[in-house]
Amino acid sequence: MTSWRSLSRTKIVWPLIALGALLLLNLFFTPHFFRLEIKQGHLYGNLIDILKNVAPIMLLSIGMTLVIATHGIDISVGSVVAVSAGAVAILIGGDLAGHPKYPIAVAMIAALLVCTAAGMWNGMLVSRVRMQPIIATLILFVAGRGIAMVFTNAMVIWLYAKPFAILGQGYVLGIPFSIYIVAFVLLLTFIFTRRTAVGMFIEAVGINPTAARFSGINAKNILFWVYTFSGLCAGISGLIVCSTVMSADGNNAGNLYELDAILAVVLGGTSLNGGKFYLFGSIVGALIIQTLTTSIYAIGIPADVSPVVKAFVVWAVCLMQSERFRTRIVRVFVRKGLSA
Amino acid sequence: MSRKLFASSRNLPILVTLGLFIVMFGLGSIAFPGFFSIQNFLNLFIDNSYLLILAVGMTFVIISGGIDLSVGSMLALSGMVSASLLEKAHMSPLFVIPIVLLMGTALGLFMGYLIQAFDLPPFIITLAGLYLARGLCYVVSLFTISVKNNFFQAAAHAQVNIIGTNFLSPGALIAIGVVLIGFFVSRYTKFGRTVYAIGGSEQSALLMGLPVARTKIATYALSGFCSALGGIVFTFYTLSGYGLNGKGMELDTIAAVVIGGTLLTGGVGNLFGTLLGVLVYGIIQVLIVFQGTLNSWWTRIVIGFLVFVFCVLQRLFEARKGATLGRNTAREPAKAAAGR
Numbered sequence: 040m041t042s043w044r045s046l047s048r049t050k051i052v053w054p055l056i057a058l059g060a061l062l063l064l065n066l067f068f069t070p071h072f073f074r075l076e077i078k079q080g081h082l083y084g085n086l087i088d089i090l091k092n093v094a095p096i097m098l099l100s101i102g103m104t105l106v107i108a109t110h111g112i113d114i115s116v117g118s119v120v121a122v123s124a125g126a127v128a129i130l131i132g133g134d135l136a137g138h139p140k141y142p143i144a145v146a147m148i149a150a151l152l153v154c155t156a157a158g159m160w161n162g163m164l165v166s167r168v169r170m171q172p173i174i175a176t177l178i179l180f181v182a183g184r185g186i187a188m189v190f191t192n193a194m195v196i197w198l199y200a201k202p203f204a205i206l207g208q209g210y211v212l213g214i215p216f217s218i219y220i221v222a223f224v225l226l227l228t229f230i231f232t233r234r235t236a237v238g239m240f241i242e243a244v245g246i247n248p249t250a251a252r253f254s255g256i257n258a259k260n261i262l263f264w265v266y267t268f269s270g271l272c273a274g275i276s277g278l279i280v281c282s283t284v285m286s287a288d289g290n291n292a293g294n295l296y297e298l299d300a301i302l303a304v305v306l307g308g309t310s311l312n313g314g315k316f317y318l319f320g321s322i323v324g325a326l327i328i329q330t331l332t333t334s335i336y337a338i339g340i341p342a343d344v345s346p347v348v349k350a351f352v353v354w355a356v357c358l359m360q361s362e363r364f365r366t367r368i369v370r371v372f373v374r375k376g377l378s379a
Numbered sequence: 380m381s382r383k384l385f386a387s388s389r390n391l392p393i394l395v396t397l398g399l400f401i402v403m404f405g406l407g408s409i410a411f412p413g414f415f416s417i418q419n420f421l422n423l424f425i426d427n428s429y430l431l432i433l434a435v436g437m438t439f440v441i442i443s444g445g446i447d448l449s450v451g452s453m454l455a456l457s458g459m460v461s462a463s464l465l466e467k468a469h470m471s472p473l474f475v476i477p478i479v480l481l482m483g484t485a486l487g488l489f490m491g492y493l494i495q496a497f498d499l500p501p502f503i504i505t506l507a508g509l510y511l512a513r514g515l516c517y518v519v520s521l522f523t524i525s526v527k528n529n530f531f532q533a534a535a536h537a538q539v540n541i542i543g544t545n546f547l548s549p550g551a552l553i554a555i556g557v558v559l560i561g562f563f564v565s566r567y568t569k570f571g572r573t574v575y576a577i578g579g580s581e582q583s584a585l586l587m588g589l590p591v592a593r594t595k596i597a598t599y600a601l602s603g604f605c606s607a608l609g610g611i612v613f614t615f616y617t618l619s620g621y622g623l624n625g626k627g628m629e630l631d632t633i634a635a636v637v638i639g640g641t642l643l644t645g646g647v648g649n650l651f652g653t654l655l656g657v658l659v660y661g662i663i664q665v666l667i668v669f670q671g672t673l674n675s676w677w678t679r680i681v682i683g684f685l686v687f688v689f690c691v692l693q694r695l696f697e698a699r700k701g702a703t704l705g706r707n708t709a710r711e712p713a714k715a716a717a718g719r
Contacts, residue, residue, distance in 0.1 A: 112502070170690050173446070173502070174643050178690070181630055182683025188676035289676075298506055311500045343521060343622065347514030353507035354493065361497040 054307050054323040061330050069337045077213070085333055087215065091283075093329035094207075094217035095120065095276040095293075099300035100307070100321040101221075101228055102272030105265045107304050110245045110313025111165060111172035113266060116273040116300055118183025119157050120293025123277025125190035126150040128287030131200050139200045151274040157183065158270015162263035176266075180297070187289035195288045198281070207283030217279045221322075224275065228268075229318055238316070241265060245313025299328055302349075306356055392640030392692060393652040399685075400655055403662045411669045417545045423661040424547060428554040429454060429613040429625075431657045433632045434639075435561040436605025438653045441636055442565070443598045444578040444645030445501040449490065449508030450606040451628030453483055455621070456512040457610025462524035462620030465531065472530040480607045486512070487603020491596035505599075509629065516622035523621040526614060534615045550612040557605065562650040574598060578645030634686050635660045642693060659685070 065072040065085075075084040099116050106113045127150040132140035139146065157179055164175035209216035232238030243251040244258045252258045276296070281287050305311060306327050307320025331352065335345040358364045408415035424431070433450045440447045457479045464475045490508050494501045526532070538546035547555075565571035573594045576584040585591050614620060633643075639656025641648030663681050667673050 164687075164690075168691055168694055170694060171643055174637065174686070174690050177630060177633065177637075178683045178687045180683075181634055181686065182680045184627075185676040185679030185683065189674055189680070193674055193676055298510070301503070301506070305503060311503060341517060341521060343517035344514050346510035347518065350507040350511035350514065353503060353510070357493070357499045357503055357507075358497060361499055364497045 051308065051317060051320050051323065054320050054327060057306070058323055058327050058330060061327060061334065065330075065334045065337065068334070072334075072337055085337060087213075089326065089329045089333050090218050091215040092333070093325055094215065094221050095280050096296065096299050096303060096328060097221045097322055097325040098224060098272045098276040098279070099269075099296055100303035100325045101224055101318060102269030103300045103304050104307070104309055104316050104318055104321040105228075105232070105241055106172070106269050107301070107309050107311060108241050108245045108313055108316035109262055109265055110248075111262070111265070112301065112311070113161060113176045113269045114173060114297045114301075115157070115161060115176040115179035115183055116269060116276075117293040117296040117298075118180050118187065119154050119270055119273035120277040120280055120296055121187035121287075121289050122157060122183050122190070123150045123154045123274040124281035124287040124292040125187040125196075125289050126153050127203075127278055127281055128196040128198060129190055131198055131203060135199055139203075143200060143203050147278055150278060151271060154274025154277065155267060155271045158267040158273070159263070161270060162266030165266055166259040166262035184289060187287075187292070191287055191289045193289065195286050198285045198287075203282055204285055205282070207279045207281070217283075220275065220279065224272065225318065225322065232318070237261075242314055242316065245316075299325075302353060303328055305353075305360075310360070390649075391696065392689065393649060393655065395689075395692065396639060396652060396655040396659060400659050400662060403659070403666060407662070407666050407669060414665075414669055417542055419665070421541065421545055421547050421551070423658050423665070424551040424554060426616075426664075427657050427661040428548065428550040429609040429616065430628070430632060430635060430660065431554040431654065432557050432605050432609040432612060433628065434635050434653045434657050435557050435650060436602035436609075437632045437636050438561070438639070438641055438648055438650055439565070439574055439598045440501075440602045441633070441641050441643060442578045442645060442648040443574045443595055444581065445494065445595070445598065446505065446633070446643070447487075447490075447508075447599060447602045447606075448502065448505040448629045449486070449512055450602065450609070450632055451625040451630075452509045452512035452516070453486065453603065453606035454610040454613055454625040454628060455516050455623070456519075457483055457607040458614045458617075458624055459516045459519045459524070459620040459622060461531075461611055461614050462526050463519050465526055465528040466524055472528060476611060479611060480604060483603040483605075483607020483610070484600050485603070487606075488596060488600040490603070491599030494599065495592050495595045501599075513622070519622075520620070521622070523619050525619045531615060531618060535618050548615070550615045553608070553612055557608065558650055558654050565650055570594060570597065575646060578647070580646075631660065631682070634682050637686055638682075638689050640689070640693075 062072075069085075072085050075086065077083070099120070103113060103116065127146050130139075130141045130146035130149055131143060134140065141149075161176050161179060164170045164178070165172050168175070205216055206220070207217055211219060232241065240251070240256045240261050243254070243256055244261045248258045251261075273293075277293065280292055303324035304321045306324030307317050307322070308324075309316045309320060328349075331348065332345055335348060336342060340348075404415075404420070433454065437447055437450060460482065461475050461479050464470045464478065465472065486508065490501075490504050493499055493504050534549045537549050539549065539552060540546050565574065573584065573589045573591075576587065576589055577591055577594060581591060610625075613624065617624070635656040636648070636653050637643060637656070638659055639649070639652035639654070641652060660682060663685075664675075664678050667675060667678055667681075
């Protein structure tokens with residue numbers, strides 16, 4: 040137990056160092072990056088911006104961490120975000136006076152149910168039909184955006200129901216409300232996976248499903264619920280996305296989010312080959328991605344160009360995780376040391 | 380007897396796709412006047428020429444057991460670069476086309492090298508390729524560049540009569556040529572057979588002394604070449620370069636390949652199937668256009684559904700094949716062990 044803890048601690052060190060380095064780099068390029076101001080009762084500044092925008096990716100990455108731990112992948116989350124946004128938007132309705140068509144709570148729960156069902160669909164395909172996770176979730180990736188567009192009739196729906204805006208735009212004690220949601224989901228997930236045996240079961244399924252089955256773990260159900268949970272996380276994420284801009288755009292909501300979420304998990308130290316997972320690592324990974332994006336804006340590089348930077352970060356991180364690359368580097372250094 | 384059964388079960392998905400295409404074409408012809416014409420059939424090739432070219436490269440990668448997510452943005456980047464070189468640098472197409480093809484091949488080669496040499500997951504590496512190419516599009520230009528070059532204009536408007544006055548566009552002819560060459564390469568060359576062998580079992584291919592590393596890298600280079608060529612053909616089709624072109628096309632391509640009966644686990648697939656997959660994709664769009672009242676987003680839902688149906692079919696075949704061989708399908712424990 041203690042050895043596991045120390046391992047997880049050493050594992051989270053690297054993403055933290057990366058995040059720290061990134062923040063320091065900002066100090067160099069944009070000295071006022073860390074400035075915080077209080078305006079209208081809440082904090083303003085680049086750091087708060089990062090927190091405000093990171094919540095949807097963090098939520099996705101929590102669900103994605105568990106999926107990846109089972110040696111799976113869920114590429115449908117971006118589309119499910121769009122479905123969630125679309126569902127909640129049509130249920131609240133675009134009434135200009137701000138009177139929701141259905142009570143806001145009902146609309147939110149309904150949207151979450153739809154997304155959980157989407158997750159169950161993925162889970163069923165992976166666990167029962169035994170499809171490869173990429174393909175199983177590819178189906179909803181393709182169809183999900185279509186469903187969202189059919190929901191919203193291919194239009195952008197604008198919302199005016201004020202209370203709904205709290206989710207993505209509200210502040211509590213100067214910190215964005217969405218961060219509390221993330222903290223809540225993270226805490227529950229952490230307790231449920233690390234204070235019970237569930238986390239170990241998930242890792243066992245990821246390392247060797249056959250062995251897990253023989254040791255009495257119901258691998259099928261673990262897979263099923265992991266994908267269901269990922270769908271739910273995507274649903275919550277979609278609500279926040281929708282609330283932040285107070286509109287639902289089936290075409291663009293959650294676009295490329297699945298990639299950011301996967302990237303966050305990988306940056307956080309969870310291997311795509313499944314097995315050991317690091318929830319807090321993924322959270323730091325999400326922070327790294329958002330900090331990168333915000334820094335790119337702060338430096339003044341056009342937003343559209345930022346994927347180039349992201350690409351190189353991904354390649355660099357992958358290379359650092361590759362054993363072959365590390366041994367090769369070590370060999371180069373050893374050789375140099377010998378010749379010098 | 381058993382061999383015959385095996386052969387037919389391997390070709391069955393393709394026959395199903397062929398049947399599906401004929402049924403859809405038949406239904407369209409009955410339901411809509413003016414649907415049944417040779418030109419309408421040829422239009423499928425014209426309107427999906429670029430998708431067909433991308434799908435050929437993708438088929439090779441998938442048969443080898445990999446995946447290439449960068450094709451959609453590579454298409455956009457090639458279009459962008461050709462438009463910019465033609466219109467801003469006023470270069471001759473004689474130079475532009477080879478430069479663009481070389482660029483695509485080089486990027487594919489680079490990604491293939493990373494994947495092979497450092498044992499990195501193709502999914503993530505090509506995902507970064509997707510980011511990179513998409514970002515580079517905006518480095519070239521943030522706005523649409525329309526192509527006024529005479530050669531490209533001529534290629535866009537040329538009509539090559541095939542049967543009577545029914546015509547194909549040069550782009551479609553190129554696409555058909557690519558499919559034919561691809562079919563020949565996959566069936567009758569050492570490279571093609573090695574690709575199948577690697578997809579069947581990389582370990583066995585290695586032990587057989589096949590050039591696994593070289594071939595794997597080559598499949599990604601080939602896919603890069605195809606996406607660059609697809610980009611040029613797309614520019615013939617739209618006569619403009621724009622950074623948002625081909626958004627999500629990587630997954631349309633994968634969907635078409637899967638519908639064409641290629642297994643995402645590698646080792647099984649056929650370029651004739653891929654051709655049919657693209658045609659089915661095309662005819663769904665045409666049917667929805669002819670139908671008139673349905674939102675065009677239904678295309679995505681139908682495609683998602685078809686991917687679902689085909690994956691379930693494939694699972695059934697696999698299960699049956701596994702049963703006839705007297706063992707359950709061994710689910711990639713070897714791969715998981717190798718990746719660890």
